[in-house]
Each structure stands twice: as structure tokens, then as C-alpha cells.
Amino acid sequence: MDKILKTSLLISILLIFGCNNSDEQNEIQQLDCLPTGLQNGVVAFYPFNSGSINDESGNNNNLANTTTASATIDRNGNTNCAYQFNSNNNEFLTLSNPTFLNGIQSGGFSISMWYLSENEGAGLMSRGNDFGNCAGGIGEWNLSLWDNNWPVFFINSYRSIGVTPNPEIVQLNEWHHLVVTSDITDLKIYQDGILIEDNENVICNSGPTPSLNMGDLFIGEFLSGKLDDIIIYNILLTQTEITELYNLTPCCS
Known part of the structure; x- marks a missing residue:
């Protein structure tokens, strides 16, 4: 025994x-999946490996899919390594009560992602989805594309519009890398590794200011297109780091 x-x-x-x-x-x-120098300050990382919507930063900020959004090929043709959204079907990924984002803007933060838009004007990511502050602003902060597909970032009562290098060309059905950095008042937007907007103290008070530290995280809401390799940092990325992110191959295993 x-x-x-x-x-x-x-x-x-x-x-x-x-x-x-x-x-x-x-x-x-x-x-x-990320070089050592680009792991600093990562609070959430969504590379969508094998169709997974889990956070691969180790912080367990995993997404949920209550819609028909689905895994698709990434910018290098890898199967099930990006996510496809259809705004007509109200498709998106979400995370309820993302407390890890509370107060993140006070110390400065950055968002990096790859996107492909099939239509003019699209939503990419937001904290909350109620309408407020600046015209086109959603939630506490949001990253989106205007009708001419210029990247736009809103946060509280501040707005930054990134005019693309070729503003007369609507860049549809093309993969682009997008980074925004924010310390609330100084907003920067980078597209394909290039700084396309640097706005400080650009205030617009056309509506109510949303409450801070409230609202779910929405990814792909109002987008018809694809997203991949989404990273949220609690630091301000440098030009060198952004260039390195742009030159990385897709995180797909």
C-alpha cells in the first residue's frame, strides 16, 4: 500500500x-516574438497566432469575440494570423472592464498595429464606444481613419489628424503600420515608420468629455478590413523603436 x-x-x-x-x-x-528591446512597457499584445485572440504579453488581458469576426491571412500570406472585420455585420473584438488601461494616459502610452481598410473611414480601436468630445471622437480615446483614410487619434478633448504622405490617394486594401504616442497633450502619429503628425495642445470641445477609466476595449469596431500585431505600451515609443516595429516580420507561428 x-x-x-x-x-x-x-x-x-x-x-x-x-x-x-x-x-x-x-x-x-x-x-x-518581439525583440528584447521592444518588450519593455508592453501591457497587451495581440499577434493573433493561429487565430488566437489571447494577450501574449503574459498579462492575461485576453479578448473575447461575441461576433462573427474571424481569423484571416496576414500581410505575409500566413493563414489564421490576422483578424478580419465587417462593419456591416457589426464585427469586433472586445475586453470588458480593462482595468489595465486605467490611468495609462497620465504617464504616456503608445499603440502599434497593422491595418488594412477596405472602405473609406473606419474605426480601429477605442476605450469605450460612446460618442463625445471632438467630432468623430469615441469613448475616452480612440484610433480611427477618416473618410480619406487619414489616421486620427482622439483622447479626452484632444485630437490629432495624421495627413498621409500622399493625401490625394485613398489607401484602400493595403497593409499599413500605424503607431500613436500620447502623453495627453502631445499626440504623435506614425504611418509606415514615418512621423506624419505631431500636435501639442490641439483642443476641440465640441461635445461632452467622456469619463476617465471607464468603458470596454473595442478592437475593429466600425472597420471593414483586417488588423494584426496590436501592441499597447505604457511608455512613449521612440522613432528608433517605431522603425524597428515597422520592419518586423509578422508574429505568426
Whole structure:
């Protein structure tokens, strides 16, 4: 009887250590997707590997899909490594009560993503989805595209509009890299590694200011197109870091 008990205990210990090792290996694989220097300050990371909508930063800020949004090919043709949205079907990904975003704007933060828009004007990401402050603003902050597909970032009562290098060309059905950095009053927008807007103290008070630290996280709402490799940082990225992000291959395994 003692022998059986000891054997069972040994098997249990081996299983526990085996699970722990597996978790460690998965975490290493997730971190290896970004170079070491680009891992600093990551609070959420959505590369959509194998169609997963989990946060691969290790912070467990996992998304939910209550719509018909679906995995699709990424910018390098990898299957199930990006996400497709159709605004006509009200498709989006979401995270309820994202407390990890509370107060993030006070210390400065950055958002990096790849997008492909199929129509003029689109939503990309927002904290909350109630309409307020600036015309076109949604929630506490939001990143979107205007009718001419210029990237626009709203936060509280501030707005920044990124005029693309070729403003007369509506860039549809093309993959583009987009980064915004914000310390509330100084907003910067980078497209394909290039700084296309740097606005400080650009205030618009055309509507009510949304409450801070409230609202769910919405990704892909009001977009007909694709998104990939979304990263939220709690730091202000530098030009060097943004250039490195732009030159990375898709995080797809």
C-alpha cells in the first residue's frame, strides 16, 4: 500500500513540474516574438497566432469575440494570423472592464498595429464606444481613419489628424503600420515608420468629455478590413523603436 502511495505521489510531482515547464516554454515563445528591446512597457499584445485572440504579453488581458469576426491571412500570406472585420455585420473584438488601461494616459502610452481598410473611414480601436468630445471622437480615446483614410487619434478633448504622405490617394486594401504616442497633450502619429503628425495642445470641445477609466476595449469596431500585431505600451515609443516595429516580420507561428 505504501509503495502504491509513493508511486502515485511521484507521478503527481512529475505532472506538476511538467505543466510548469510547459507554461514556461509557452511564455518564452510568446516573448521571443518581439525583440528584447521592444518588450519593455508592453501591457497587451495581440499577434493573433493561429487565430488566437489571447494577450501574449503574459498579462492575461485576453479578448473575447461575441461576433462573427474571424481569423484571416496576414500581410505575409500566413493563414489564421490576422483578424478580419465587417462593419456591416457589426464585427469586433472586445475586453470588458480593462482595468489595465486605467490611468495609462497620465504617464504616456503608445499603440502599434497593422491595418488594412477596405472602405473609406473606419474605426480601429477605442476605450469605450460612446460618442463625445471632438467630432468623430469615441469613448475616452480612440484610433480611427477618416473618410480619406487619414489616421486620427482622439483622447479626452484632444485630437490629432495624421495627413498621409500622399493625401490625394485613398489607401484602400493595403497593409499599413500605424503607431500613436500620447502623453495627453502631445499626440504623435506614425504611418509606415514615418512621423506624419505631431500636435501639442490641439483642443476641440465640441461635445461632452467622456469619463476617465471607464468603458470596454473595442478592437475593429466600425472597420471593414483586417488588423494584426496590436501592441499597447505604457511608455512613449521612440522613432528608433517605431522603425524597428515597422520592419518586423509578422508574429505568426
